[in-house]
Amino acid sequence: MNDFETILLDRHGRVGVITLNRPEALNALNSLLMTEVVAAVEGLDHDPGVGAIVITGSERAFAAGADIKEMQSKTFAEVYTDDLFTQWDRLSAARTPIVAAVAGYALGGGCELAMLCDFIIAADTAKFGQPEIKLGVIPGIGGSQRLTRAVGKAKAMDLCLTGRTMGAEEAERSGLVARVVPAADLLEVALEAATTIASMSLPIAMMAKEAVNRSFETTLAEGVKFERRVFHSTFATADQKEGMAAFVEKRAPKFVGG
Numbered sequence: 001m002n003d004f005e006t007i008l009l010d011r012h013g014r015v016g017v018i019t020l021n022r023p024e025a026l027n028a029l030n031s032l033l034m035t036e037v038v039a040a041v042e043g044l045d046h047d048p049g050v051g052a053i054v055i056t057g058s059e060r061a062f063a064a065g066a067d068i069k070e071m072q073s074k075t076f077a078e079v080y081t082d083d084l085f086t087q088w089d090r091l092s093a094a095r096t097p098i099v100a101a102v103a104g105y106a107l108g109g110g111c112e113l114a115m116l117c118d119f120i121i122a123a124d125t126a127k128f129g130q131p132e133i134k135l136g137v138i139p140g141i142g143g144s145q146r147l148t149r150a151v152g153k154a155k156a157m158d159l160c161l162t163g164r165t166m167g168a169e170e171a172e173r174s175g176l177v178a179r180v181v182p183a184a185d186l187l188e189v190a191l192e193a194a195t196t197i198a199s200m201s202l203p204i205a206m207m208a209k210e211a212v213n214r215s216f217e218t219t220l221a222e223g224v225k226f227e228r229r230v231f232h233s234t235f236a237t238a239d240q241k242e243g244m245a246a247f248v249e250k251r252a253p254k255f256v257g258g
């Protein structure tokens with residue numbers, strides 16, 4: 001079930017799994033790979049049978065960044081007029097929860113892709129970094145913004161200015177990563193988390209995602225007001241009635257996605 005050249009697309013029940021598959025270049029994100037990831041996410045996001053998405057790479061690399069060989073000879077006029085990397089903004093528009101399962105290198109655009117997901121589960125082998133400065137550029141897919149929100153100014157400055165990589169334990173301590181697991185268990189744990197999410201009511205999961213994301217875009221007072229209004233609107237759904245009835249009746253809920 002795969003018409004893509006640089007990714008593999010798979011389904012595990014209600015979970016869509018996108019595996020970056022350009023091993024010869026450590027999953028460096030060339031334009032084909034980027035186009036395919038965005039298309040795959042959008043396809044899964046528009047499929048009501050999909051309740052969560054996992055994006056993963058290989059044991060050696062989630063992704064070693066944007067493809068340097070493809071980028072190196074571009075001119076300012078080209079990158080500016082093409083608005084290079086703007087297509088990644090479409091990933092933030094996805095409403096279905098997305099889990100990044102990261103092993104090995106997640107550098108530059110690879111770290112940025114992981115941060116575009118809703119949360120990151122890392123193998124103990126994962127290495128994160130924004131090494132663009134060593135190439136004479138800066139992050140271009142949101143790294144300076146999302147990393148700073150995730151780990152704070154001090155560590156984001158350290159990573160962006162020195163270009164050093166940080167291991168999984170440090171990434172978890174810093175708040176970039178939700179969980180660290182043994183590399184051999186990575187996909188299983190990510191699938192388990194995604195399956196749990198997919199077993200919830202899809203519209204309610206989308207509302208939870210939207211509410212958490214709103215906290216990055218607004219003041220605390222506005223965010224709390226937004227959350228309360230969305231919370232109120234959950235009472236218009238059959239899944240709120242079912243979820244609460246199931247609790248009271250001491251049984252598992254059967255959500256219908258409405």
Ligand SMILES: CC(C)(O)CC(=O)SCCNC(=O)CCNC(=O)[C@H](O)C(C)(C)COP(=O)(O)OP(=O)(O)OC[C@H]1O[C@@H](n2cnc3c(N)ncnc32)[C@H](O)[C@@H]1OP(=O)(O)O
Binds near residue numbers: 024028131
């Ligand atoms: C999106 C933006 C704007 O934020 C910009 C970016 O993302 S810029 C890219 C940031 N990433 C990097 O700078 C990392 C570059 N890669 C490395 O430093 C190393 O490859 C490594 C530390 C990840 C791994 O080193 P090693 O184990 O020694 O493997 P290599 O032999 O270096 O790599 C194997 C193979 O993959 C090719 N490769 C790796 N990364 C990239 C990349 N980002 N772009 C293009 N190609 C990449 C590497 O060249 C090797 O291929 P061959 O040259 O042997 O054909």
